Amino acid sequence: DIQMTQSPSSLSASVGDRVAITCRASQSITIYLNWYQQKPGKAPKLLIYAASSLQSGVPSRFSGSGSGTDFTLTISSLQPADFATYYCQQTYITPLTFGQGTKVEIK
């Protein structure tokens, strides 16, 4: 199985900060990497697919980069609505696997 490791597991940041979350795959997954945002008690929401493609309706402050084994989700200017938990997911091969999550909290 492909292991997905996110870092950090949590972070504290202020509104307006630039935030980066990394995701590392245990083997190459080319660009089969998605990012989701989840708020408490809610279903996950797709932000980025294919490593760097912004899902329709998602603010442009979110961006994704990387290929192979190393990927990054960047929020260019953190907004109050962005405080949530973020998950990466590989869809290169089954079993499809998620990272453990990164919780973004208010500093």
Add this chain to the structure above:
Amino acid sequence: EVQLVESGGGLVQPGGSLRLSCAASGFTFTNYWMTWVRQAPGKGLEWVANIKQDGSLTYYVDSVKGRFTISRDNAKNSLYLQMNRLRAEETAVYYCARVFESMITFGGVIAIPVYFDYWGQGTLVTVSS
């Protein structure tokens, strides 16, 4: 508007069975793979199973193989998850989601990345005596 509405969750004893349903609307159900994802309380997301548009192909995480069955009724725009021999550690919110396949060119090669673009609100399954 795409909508996915799960139902069928509840309290079940260890070793028991439960059948989850997911009613889909707002899109052509027969055009999409579908999936189930679960989340234990306070934990991360875990993919459970996928099913092809016509139900001819299914994939499962190893831990549920032989106990869970994903199926669909395209006439009813519905997705199901039959869960047998349930374990306490399978207490979780179970989400159904639509699987979207796109097509892009990456490095001169056509790639077909997939992602879960719409999710239901989830249904809680509690396995406890």
